Amino acid sequence: MEPATRIVELRRQLEDANYRYHVLDEPNIPDIEYDRLLRELDELEAAHPELVTPDSPTQRVGNGPSAKFAEVRHAIPMLSLGNAFSDEEVHDFARRIADKLKRPVLKFSAEPKLDGLAISLRYENGVFVQGATRGDGATGEDVTANLRTVKAIPLRLRGIAGFGIRDSGFGETAAPSPLPVPNPQSPIPAVLEVRGEVYMPRADFEKYNEHARLHGGKVLANPRNGAAGSLRQLDPRITAQRPLAFFAYGTGLVEGGELPDSHSATLAQLRAWGFPVSSLSEVVEGADGLLDYYRRIGERRDALPFDIDGVVYKLDDGEGQREMGFVSRAPRWAIAHKFPAQEQATTVEAIEIQIGRTGAATPVARLTPVHVAGVVVTNATLHNADQIERLDVRVGDSVIVRRAGDVIPEVVGVIAERRPEGTVPWRMPANCPVCGSEIVREEDEAVWRCSGELSCPAQRKETIRHFASRRAMDIEGLGDKYVETLVDAGIVRGVADLYRLRRDQLLQLKLVLDAESPEALAGAVKPHLRPEGSGDVLNAILKLDGADDDWRARALAQRIDFAWNPKKIATKWADNLIAAIDDSRDATLERLLFALGIQHVGESTAKALAQWFGDLELIRRLPWPLFKRLPDIGGEVARSLGHFFEQPGNQQAIDDLLTVGKVRIRDIHPPSAKLRPELDLAALLVEAEIPTITPLRAQALTAALPTAERIIDAEPQHFIAAGLPEASAAALQAWLEQLGHPRLLLEGEKYIARILESAPPLEEVATGPLDGKTVVLTGGLASMSRDEAGAKLEALGAKVAGSVSKKTHLVVAGEAAGSKLAKAQELGIEIWDEAQLLDFLARHP
Ligand code: IVH
Numbered sequence: 001m002e003p004a005t006r007i008v009e010l011r012r013q014l015e016d017a018n019y020r021y022h023v024l025d026e027p028n029i030p031d032i033e034y035d036r037l038l039r040e041l042d043e044l045e046a047a048h049p050e051l052v053t054p055d056s057p058t059q060r061v062g063n064g065p066s067a068k069f070a071e072v073r074h075a076i077p078m079l080s081l082g083n084a085f086s087d088e089e090v091h092d093f094a095r096r097i098a099d100k101l102k103r104p105v106l107k108f109s110a111e112p113k114l115d116g117l118a119i120s121l122r123y124e125n126g127v128f129v130q131g132a133t134r135g136d137g138a139t140g141e142d143v144t145a146n147l148r149t150v151k152a153i154p155l156r157l158r159g160i161a162g163f164g165i166r167d168s169g170f171g172e173t174a175a176p177s178p179l180p181v182p183n184p185q186s187p188i189p190a191v192l193e194v195r196g197e198v199y200m201p202r203a204d205f206e207k208y209n210e211h212a213r214l215h216g217g218k219v220l221a222n223p224r225n226g227a228a229g230s231l232r233q234l235d236p237r238i239t240a241q242r243p244l245a246f247f248a249y250g251t252g253l254v255e256g257g258e259l260p261d262s263h264s265a266t267l268a269q270l271r272a273w274g275f276p277v278s279s280l281s282e283v284v285e286g287a288d289g290l291l292d293y294y295r296r297i298g299e300r301r302d303a304l305p306f307d308i309d310g311v312v313y314k315l316d317d318g319e320g321q322r323e324m325g326f327v328s329r330a331p332r333w334a335i336a337h338k339f340p341a342q343e344q345a346t347t348v349e350a351i352e353i354q355i356g357r358t359g360a361a362t363p364v365a366r367l368t369p370v371h372v373a374g375v376v377v378t379n380a381t382l383h384n385a386d387q388i389e390r391l392d393v394r395v396g397d398s399v400i401v402r403r404a405g406d407v408i409p410e411v412v413g414v415i416a417e418r419r420p421e422g423t424v425p426w427r428m429p430a431n432c433p434v435c436g437s438e439i440v441r442e443e444d445e446a447v448w449r450c451s452g453e454l455s456c457p458a459q460r461k462e463t464i465r466h467f468a469s470r471r472a473m474d475i476e477g478l479g480d481k482y483v484e485t486l487v488d489a490g491i492v493r494g495v496a497d498l499y500r501l502r503r504d505q506l507l508q509l510k511l512v513l514d515a516e517s518p519e520a521l522a523g524a525v526k527p528h529l530r531p532e533g534s535g536d537v538l539n540a541i542l543k544l545d546g547a548d549d550d551w552r553a554r555a556l557a558q559r560i561d562f563a564w565n566p567k568k569i570a571t572k573w574a575d576n577l578i579a580a581i582d583d584s585r586d587a588t589l590e591r592l593l594f595a596l597g598i599q600h601v602g603e604s605t606a607k608a609l610a611q612w613f614g615d616l617e618l619i620r621r622l623p624w625p626l627f628k629r630l631p632d633i634g635g636e637v638a639r640s641l642g643h644f645f646e647q648p649g650n651q652q653a654i655d656d657l658l659t660v661g662k663v664r665i666r667d668i669h670p671p672s673a674k675l676r677p678e679l680d681l682a683a684l685l686v687e688a689e690i691p692t693i694t695p696l697r698a699q700a701l702t703a704a705l706p707t708a709e710r711i712i713d714a715e716p717q718h719f720i721a722a723g724l725p726e727a728s729a730a731a732l733q734a735w736l737e738q739l740g741h742p743r744l745l746l747e748g749e750k751y752i753a754r755i756l757e758s759a760p761p762l763e764e765v766a767t768g769p770l771d772g773k774t775v776v777l778t779g780g781l782a783s784m785s786r787d788e789a790g791a792k793l794e795a796l797g798a799k800v801a802g803s804v805s806k807k808t809h810l811v812v813a814g815e816a817a818g819s820k821l822a823k824a825q826e827l828g829i830e831i832w833d834e835a836q837l838l839d840f841l842a843r844h845p
Helices: 003-022 031-047 087-101 144-148 202-215 223-231 236-241 263-273 286-303 318-324 385-391 457-468 480-488 495-500 503-514 518-528 534-543 551-557 572-584 589-595 603-613 624-629 635-646 648-658 673-678 681-687 695-704 708-713 716-721 726-736 741-758 786-795 819-827 834-843
Strands: 071-073 107-114 117-124 127-133 139-141 191-199 245-255 282-285 308-315 334-338 343-355 360-372 375-381 398-402 410-414 439-441 448-450 774-778 799-801 810-813 830-832
Touching (some): 087 286, 107 245, 107 334, 144 223, 191 223, 202 223, 245 263, 360 398, 480 503, 480 551, 503 518, 518 534, 518 551, 681 695, 726 741, 774 786
Parallel strands (some): 810 830
Antiparallel strands (some): 071 139, 107 282, 107 308, 117 191, 191 245, 308 334, 360 448, 439 448
16 A cells, blocks of 8 residues: 555544544544554654654654743634622523523523633644634633644544545444534534633543652642643643643634534534534523533532533524623623632641551641532541642641542642741651551652551551451451451450450351341341340340441440350351361461561561571561561561561560460471571671671671670771771761661671571581572473472472572573563573473482
């Protein structure tokens, strides 16, 4: 096919896909297919630059920045609208028109008032040539390059040569709203100005901000600002990355052609030409029709995919519009009927921390109550500590709160001029408001977390659910809803309480959960009650209010004394659960460690900890840098372990498990001999992440100063004498002066000695051909599972790790190995395929 023909064909397909997606809301090809066509077109145009036209879909990507925007004088001014805030004002509006036109029945086009940015698009002979902002109404800014990047804006109208309505076959059939049917033969005017609103869909706005918050980008205050800011970028490549959309709602200059003489028919015609028109537009009659429309749209407001700040009513017929004319800069034939504002000003009374189910700490502003879009708002999220810092929100500040859709109300900005004297910047508290454990944050993360995993009531449900889950303690039969209710009723406060559950409590729980209402519960309980006093029990149950879901927890909390009639109640579930709980008492260290739900400690880390250290009593007291000596444990996991075990609440919960819960670890053993070469004072200094202390320097230092005490007591000149550069000596000194650091060294040294005392001698470990080698398995093996292969390699002395690092000696890559293989190649690590592995295993039975 001739390139020119193919180019035309590709453009037509791409514009069709765009039209289907943005105008009809009926996508016909997947994104990936769209991208493929676009790439093909791009390549063809690159090979034939003379065939590139400004209306080609490839021109949407945007070129380099311009210094500033040129001015554009609007041929016909872009008007604004008068506002109505009450039913009364809407009646007045309709009456004024009826009186002046002397018509009893009026037809209006009613449409949503999108909250974005007004623009005007100029088409010459059906091709987009210029786009401008409203500016002051008379003169705007030329943002053509930016508007080209908005996919919902057609670069070329449907119905002109090359992509007529006839060609595509769906031009006039699929109108999604009750607009008049346009005349498919309507010729496109030589000059056509289309006016409408560029906006940012709500979901895209949320996604954009979420990303910005996590990656430290600029957070947009609301979708409107997002749309306006994006259009005013001097570099269209930035605009191209913003999720902008467009709705047409009117026209400006029209030359060399005609539009229908009613607003609704004009909208239908615009849609047929390829412009997105709101499917919420309708033609209604009289003030009653307008108000009915207002209420219907108002009910849907929160659920709409975009922000609207009201609805717009326009007299539908052109003749009537001309007769009504204008007053100053607004038409007399149209009016905006506003909804309650989605943003309001109020005062921050306090900033508190909320701890989520997984321990995430979110700051929340307590506000002087304020009505926002029909709801009283008293709290608003501040998302995270970074956001507070960025906005500099302080207690006492006047702020703008925003509530849109079903999104949680949020603080979007501070009104700086109204800041009272004496406010102080906010800081994340050091401790969890719920359990008192430390609040910590990992490097480069926006999220702060409570480190009281096992002891924090806010995290209880999640912790218990995880503890009981199959891969953890495997307590079968304890589903999420039981956990919920047991925790809500206060019967289970921590994991150890699971081991105190009694059969009669469980039977009661089941009755309560199976009942639909307090009445039903009373009915179910009745046959099990002793006759004496049964009335009191039933009355107590019936007093529970079924209106909220809490009644179940309250029913359970009452601990009604049943006279169980085992014949009448299914006890099997309770018996099985009690048995499952009892079975879980006999645990492996690996499972118990995983079950504790320590942040970043998954099954493989738990397994490594168990294998290397052998005993919970050691692990729960170990200074955190020593965890890093294991092949798969880095600073993040080690610090997380450290934080977890530093919290008295977590230690208490572990004590409870072992004493009250009578959990018994069945595979306690001395630390692995493989730890011996890993542990000395130099290693401790390195793993403690003392700035500038490299392994070589640590060794030089410990050669001269062989104990933690001597290092702590030394002066910088001793470090220099030991061979440290001056700056490094100073860094070490500074580190030692920080609270807790000397203790970390002393404790670390103590635990190193303790491990070396109890670990078997190295030579006693059966020496295998892979002793001391760290191996990573990746991809699928045909002859055995990865776990089996790992076990065989371990039996030959290897440490099997889950990720590739500089410490890895060998990678076994099976079928479809991916990033780990690539990393191994990059690091120049030895790589085996399955055949090599099998060969090796055969030679070392
Ligand atoms: S008509 C002559 N229709 O509201 C009438 N405007 O306050 C000119 N807007 O600047 C505007 N949705 O940015 C019209 N369906 C709609 C609208 C709409 C949003 C904005 C537009 C305009 C402002 C007027």
